[in-house]
Amino acid sequence: MPEAEPGYPQAILDLLGAGRDRPVFEHGPRTVTADELADLVGRISAGLREAGIGPGDGVAVVLGVSPEAFAAIVAVQVVGARMAGVRPGLAPGQLRHLLGHQIAAVLVDPSTATPQLRSAAAGRRVLAVGPVDGVPDLTASRAYPRTPLPAGRPHDVGRVIYTSGSTGNPKGCLQTYAALGAAWAPHPDRWPPAVRDLAANLDRYLVFGSLGSQVMLEYGILTLAAGGTMVVAEPPRGAEPFFPAAIVRHRATASVITVPRLAKLVAIQRTAPVDLDTLRALLVSGSPLAPARLAEAISVLGPVVYHGYGQTETGMISMLTPAELAAVPAALASVGRPPAAVEVQVRDGDGRPVPTGVEGELFVRTPAQASGYWADPTETAGVFVDGWVRTRDLARLDADGYLHLLGRARDVVIVNADLQYAGPIERVLSGHPDVAEAYVVAVPDEETGEAVHAFVVPAPDRRPDPDVLRDLVRERLGAASSPRHVTFIAEVPVSVAGKPDKRRLLADRRPALP
Structure with a gap:
């Protein structure tokens, strides 16, 4: 043998x-x-x-x-x-x-x-x-x-x-x-077209944060396979912003960037631009990038933005390249086309695949996907289903194969690329004696990509202090979970099924109580 x-x-x-x-x-x-x-x-x-x-x-x-x-x-x-x-x-x-x-x-x-x-x-x-x-x-x-x-x-x-x-x-x-x-990063013969396009720009890949980060490490391995050099970013000097100073100082050709950092970089380049002539690729990761933001980034930075979509459980699902955006402007509203090695299905509430163009929950199967969660059989069974990964993201595929993200089937807020689950925040808020009910939604935020917005129904004859509620969540769950916004409401709107309707809360975020 x-x-x-x-x-x-x-x-x-x-x-x-x-x-x-x-x-x-x-x-x-x-x-x-x-x-x-x-x-x-x-x-x-x-x-x-x-x-x-x-x-x-x-x-x-x-x-x-x-x-x-x-x-x-x-x-x-x-x-x-x-x-x-x-x-x-x-x-x-x-x-x-x-x-x-x-x-x-x-x-x-x-x-x-x-x-x-x-x-x-x-x-x-x-x-x-x-x-x-x-x-x-x-x-x-x-x-x-x-x-x-x-x-x-x-x-x-x-x-x-x-x-x-x-x-x-x-x-x-x-x-x-x-x-x-089974991963693609160290194997050039396995690279999907979008990854091959990105790899050509990894001469000097700027690394920072932690190599324990899946994205930072994977693209470091890709840089090694592409013949490039990983360049460690030095801490900022004084009050200078991390981007673009690190790009200029290290002559970086590529890096990973979160949505909030991209917004700050675009703002800096509008008001006090620096020469980013070495930069050829910025891979946006961690949270969805709105089409208007993507268009603005391309307008200010040039054709260097790669919009990637993936999850910890799956790795990369799709990627949108600058070349595609130039050739197919309508792709701006998508996250790119999944490569051949990535299987995707959009399913209805009963788990059945839906036709092209119809909204549903996205299920994915990739060669290097995870197999479960540590010591959590219940969560494992809910996400890893018959060889597929349930992304808990709502999506549709268009006739040209581009994937469009439409929202979430799971209740999370993505703050600085980290998931903050609504349930624990709601439980902490509801545990305060001045609060009868609490509901949390995600709202766009210039600094963090998304932020926590809490809708609070006060207990009878009580007047909760928003700062006290924020501090309570910060102490229990950390600063990223603390509500950026608190709105007091008399009662929560409900759906036809009698459940709290967060979409209606999100549609009208004006305070309902003084």
């Missing part, structure tokens, strides 16, 4: 092996070649094995943005462990919750090894990439294979991607090694 082919992340190791002395990372004054990055992967994977980490073990990766962070993520998957990317800024209780998910080791670096993190990781093995007092440095390993062999088993979970935690604790989305191996 022939020996099985090495699994994920062999394709990334192959890209590094072929790169040799090509620069693949810039980090401040450092330029790291493909050979040097491969050396880091080898050292860190050897250090993990020496620490007893192997297939099936959970490793929480709490790292900044650096070549070492990228190498560490690859190394964790080389040894076949379950890589759980933990983003900075979680509340202590949320962090302790995540580290309780069968985590064998916590991986830190000099920028993340805070006292709070060390306290939350008490009782677990802490390992470092880089010098951290009292913690073994995996990059110092000497005995390591030059070409490490991936040990991941196809049906083991290779990556856990956490949601924002707006329901109280972040939800872990699971990808198996088989799913990771």
Whole structure:
């Protein structure tokens, strides 16, 4: 019987092996070649094995943005462990919750090894990439294979991607090694046309935030496969805005951008423009971009905006390129055409596919989709249905195959690209003694893309204080869940079925009570 082919992340190791002395990372004054990055992967994977980490073990990766962070993520998957990317800024209780998910080791670096993190990781093995007092440095390993062999088993979970935690604790989305191996990013022969178009512009891809972010990491891998360089964005100087200063300083040709940051960039370029002559691609991610906003961005920035649509559970579903927008202006109101490898169905309330042009709920099937949620069989059963992912987004497909998003079947607000669920916010508000009922909807917001708007029915003879209600939500669920707007109403409008009608609330947001 022939020996099985090495699994994920062999394709990334192959890209590094072929790169040799090509620069693949810039980090401040450092330029790291493909050979040097491969050396880091080898050292860190050897250090993990020496620490007893192997297939099936959970490793929480709490790292900044650096070549070492990228190498560490690859190394964790080389040894076949379950890589759980933990983003900075979680509340202590949320962090302790995540580290309780069968985590064998916590991986830190000099920028993340805070006292709070060390306290939350008490009782677990802490390992470092880089010098951290009292913690073994995996990059110092000497005995390591030059070409490490991936040990991941196809049906083991290779990556856990956490949601924002707006329901109280972040939800872990699971990808198996088989799913990771089916991804398109490290394989140029699998690139859909829109991705191939984007890849041609990734000479200098600006990275920031966290490589634990699915989008930031995936397009970093795409940059590696496209022959480009990942460039770490330095923090802004003084009061200068992150964009466009980082683009200019690093001569970036491409980056990922959220809708709020895009709005700020457009506003800056209207009032105090700077020369963005190096910029060729901005991938808008995290929340829907209204057609008028997209048209404005193209008018001000030029043909550099790529409008992507996807979910944590599915990866990329569709992408709209500048070339398509120039050739098909009507596509402006869409999020592009799903590529051949992505199956989509628009279904009615009974789960039956509807004809082209008819609105319904979008179901998707992708080669690299997730398989479920960590320790949440109920939510898993509700979203992963017979091999399909229920997006809980309302959509329609037009006659030319373009996908149009029309709203949500789920009750969420997307604030700075993070999901904030309406239910927990409503429960916190309703728990205040001055509140009889509370209902939350999403409204457009210049700064955050969307914001929370709360409609509150006061308790009899009570006059709730909006600031007190905002502070209550902020304390319980975090600042992003705190209502930007509070409207007091005498009663909530209801649908013909007798249920609260949020569409009518959203249509008329004027205060109904003094």
